[in-house]
Each structure stands twice: as C-alpha cells, then as structure tokens.
Amino acid sequence: MLALRPSATIGGGAMDVQQTHFSAQEIAALARRIDRPIVLVGMMGVGKSSVGKRLASLLNCPFVDADEEIERSAQMGIPEIFETYGEDYFRDGERRVIARLIDESEGCRVIATGGGAFCNAETRALILHRALTIWLDSEVDTLVERTGRKDNRPLLKDGEPREILARLREERRPHYSQAPIHVLSGPGPHVQTINKVLQGISQWL
Incomplete structure (x- = not known):
C-alpha cells in the first residue's frame, strides 16, 4: 500500500528532475508497485490529458x-451542460463519474480530471483517500498559451482569459x-513533465 508522507514538489530547485530518464525496466518495476489509480488534478490547460495518456502508455x-x-x-x-444546467449540476455529475471511475479501477489506472473537480470537497476527499493524487501545475503564461488552442472552455467565455486563469x-x-505530489509543468515538451511525474511517484512509493 502507498504510505502517507509529506507533499513533495518536483521540478524546481534542488529537486528538478527534468534530466531524469527511466529505462523500460525501471518503469515496469515502478508500475508493479502501484496498487491504486493515479489521478491528475490541476488547472485547465496544464496538460492533464496529454500527460495522462503518455503516462498510462508507459x-x-x-x-x-x-x-x-x-x-x-x-x-x-x-459547454452545453454548463449553459443548460449550470455549474453546480455539472460538478455533481462530475463527482459521481469520478467516483465510478475510481470504483472500477483495478490496480494502476490513470485518470485525468477537469480543472475544478478537486475543488469539490466530496470529490477531493474521495480522490485523496482512494487514489494517488498528482497536482500538475504551470505558470499563467503557459496556461494562457495552451488554453488558447481550444474554444471549449466555459469558464473562459465571459472575460479576459489571462485574468480569469490567474484568479482561478x-x-x-x-x-x-x-x-x-506537486509537479511543475513548464512550456517545454510534455516528456519533461512525464519524467517529473515518474520521479514523484518513485519517491512517494
């Protein structure tokens, strides 16, 4: 089982692991030690889905x-759910879906969540209790650049995206x-972030 330890920040100062690379054997050994789902949380545009897909593949x-x-x-x-039913309705459905995904997990599974999911107290408690939670974090400039690639962000519709992202x-x-686990994701290739995630998991297990 995963032990409870203080939070670790990966990707800055003495703990920067951008140059850390794992062999296939090391990754396979790491995967065998993971006994619960890995849930990625963090702001919209931080790369949870992109990083999550590559992490799961590895x-x-x-x-x-x-x-x-x-x-x-x-x-x-x-966007249609937000417009038709409102954010509270969406968050309730989001909580139920995440609970189901965690319940269905058998051992290692990577789950990417929406930016606001972890802010719901019930959802947060469930994830922290049942999963290995990783906060992917980026500076506002990086978030602005990445969210600008899509136009399906309901919370960015009514205002200046930079101001909204900074506030959120x-x-x-x-x-x-x-x-x-707190991983800093810079503007570079996601492979750097994935290396940091692997290092964070390795240190945490």
Whole structure:
C-alpha cells in the first residue's frame, strides 16, 4: 500500500528532475508497485490529458479522461451542460463519474480530471483517500498559451482569459496543494513533465 508522507514538489530547485530518464525496466518495476489509480488534478490547460495518456502508455495501464466520460454519460458537451444546467449540476455529475471511475479501477489506472473537480470537497476527499493524487501545475503564461488552442472552455467565455486563469489558479491553489505530489509543468515538451511525474511517484512509493 502507498504510505502517507509529506507533499513533495518536483521540478524546481534542488529537486528538478527534468534530466531524469527511466529505462523500460525501471518503469515496469515502478508500475508493479502501484496498487491504486493515479489521478491528475490541476488547472485547465496544464496538460492533464496529454500527460495522462503518455503516462498510462508507459506504465502499461488504462487511461480515462473524466471530462470525456461526463460528456458520454450526459450525451452532450461540457459547454452545453454548463449553459443548460449550470455549474453546480455539472460538478455533481462530475463527482459521481469520478467516483465510478475510481470504483472500477483495478490496480494502476490513470485518470485525468477537469480543472475544478478537486475543488469539490466530496470529490477531493474521495480522490485523496482512494487514489494517488498528482497536482500538475504551470505558470499563467503557459496556461494562457495552451488554453488558447481550444474554444471549449466555459469558464473562459465571459472575460479576459489571462485574468480569469490567474484568479482561478490562486483561488484553487489551497485545494490543489493537498495533493501529495506537486509537479511543475513548464512550456517545454510534455516528456519533461512525464519524467517529473515518474520521479514523484518513485519517491512517494
């Protein structure tokens, strides 16, 4: 079982692991030690889905995007859910979908969550208790650049994206910071972030 330890920040100062590379044998050995789902939390645009897919491939385990599961269950897109039913309705459905995904997990499974999922107290408690939680974090400039590639972000529709992202990042930080592993994701290739995630998992197990 995973032990409870103080949070670790990976990717800055003396703990920077951008140059750490894992062999296939090391990754396979790491995967065998993981006995629960890995849940990625963090701001929209930080790369949870992209990093999650590649991480799952390396660990040879399933990947699932919670937002895609929500859309499949509701049979409509997230922007449409927000517009039709409001954010509270969406968050309740999000909580139930994430609970189901965790319940269905057998050993290692990588789950990417929406930016606000971990801010819901019930969802956060469930994830912290049942999964290995990793906070992917980025500077606002990086978030602005990445979110600008898509136009399906309901919370960015009514205002200046940079201001909204900066405010949300600050408001959500107390929630995200409860994750036991904190990985700083820079503007470079996701492979650097994945190396940091692997290092964080390795140090945590």
